[in-house]
Amino acid sequence: MRERRSHPEAGTAPGGARGPTAAVDAGPPAQAERSRRNSIRSAFDRAAASYDEAAHVQREICARLARFAAAHGLHTTAPAGAPLLDAGCGTGFGLEALAQRSPDAPRIALDLAPSMLHQARRRHAALHPAGAAPAPGAAPAPGGALPAPGGADPLLALCGDLEHLPLASASVGLVWSSLAMQWCEPTRTLAECARVLAAGGLALVATLGPRTLWELRAAFALIDDARHTIDFQPQAHWLAAAQHAGLAVEASDSAEVHACAPDLRGLLQDIKRIGATTVDGGRRRQPLGRAAWSRLQAAYERHRRPDGRLPATYDVILLALRKPTHPRP
Ligand SMILES: C[S@@+](CC[C@H](N)C(=O)[O-])C[C@H]1O[C@@H](n2cnc3c(N)ncnc32)[C@H](O)[C@@H]1O
DSSP, X not given: OOOOOOOOOTTBOGGGOBXXXXXXXXXXXXXXXXXXHHHHHHHHHHHTTTHHHHOHHHHHHHHHHHHHHHHTTOOOOSOTTOOEEEETOTTSHHHHHHXXXXXXXXXXXXXXXXXXXXXXXXXXXXXXXXXXXXOTTOOOOTTOEEEOOSSSSOEEEEEOBTTBOOSOTTOEEEEEEESOGGGSOHHHHHHHHXXXXXXXXXXXXXXXXXXXXXXXXXXXXXXXXXXOSOOOOOHHHHHXXXXXXXXXXXXXXXXXXXXXXXXXXXXXXXXXXXXXXXXXXXXXXXXXXXXXHHHHHHHHHTTOOTTSOEEEEEEEEEEEEEOOSSOOO
């Protein structure tokens, strides 16, 4: 699932706005981009029902992002009442972290995958019975907004793309995004965060760096030349994208977190159950034969820990980015 992450080219403004000459070049890349988005959406849609059972590392990283914000005393200074956005909310762990930070602020749940949003609304309805209640069997249409029925704690669920946020400029007080941005192009995504944040607004981001799942790539490299993970961008790339977007870096951090399972099959199953399976270009087409699977398992065994478990590394990048109150000239 390696992806080419291009910076805006000549004729393309930051945030993806096309210049007058861009239409000529926009055909095949735009199509490839749409098809990549569709694969990501389908994979996460399929995983929505199993996500919570397998998402141990994702929950841990969400908690780390909350602790990182608390440790640095980070708060939005956007005007009171500006909503908090969970961008790439999945099944909605982050919405609860937001509710704890600012119980009275309105919240927006946004995700590319309608079934993930549906789970987020169900979770929200269960935890806040007066708020959102999903219509039975209803999933929001792509691009559509489902305002929650009225109540003490309403939630707005939006099906949309982090690279093209369906939100007005300067309308959001805080963007929270845990483990969604690695699926996106950094410059376009952070430009969109900068656009929707009100002055003084804060973006709290957890994303993944290049050592993520390195054990898996190393083991597969002995078997084939196919891609088995996306390309994860280094922290420097995210910091450069933030600067390009006009966001000030208030704090950044990185840490390694490990998913563990008794065996390789268990590690791979967990990755599948959270939906992180999209690989565009260079995906392996044939299933692994028995001999190749044995070689893969043997290669991965060298990582077995003294506690008997097999680890998979998540190279976590944490960022706190502020939209300045006085934009740079
Ligand atoms: C690994 S899950 C993380 C979900 C949640 N934030 C959490 O911490 O559990 C990644 C989520 O990002 C969403 N996603 C991926 N690309 C996206 C995009 N371009 N726009 C919006 N959501 C996206 C997926 O649909 C999925 O729900």
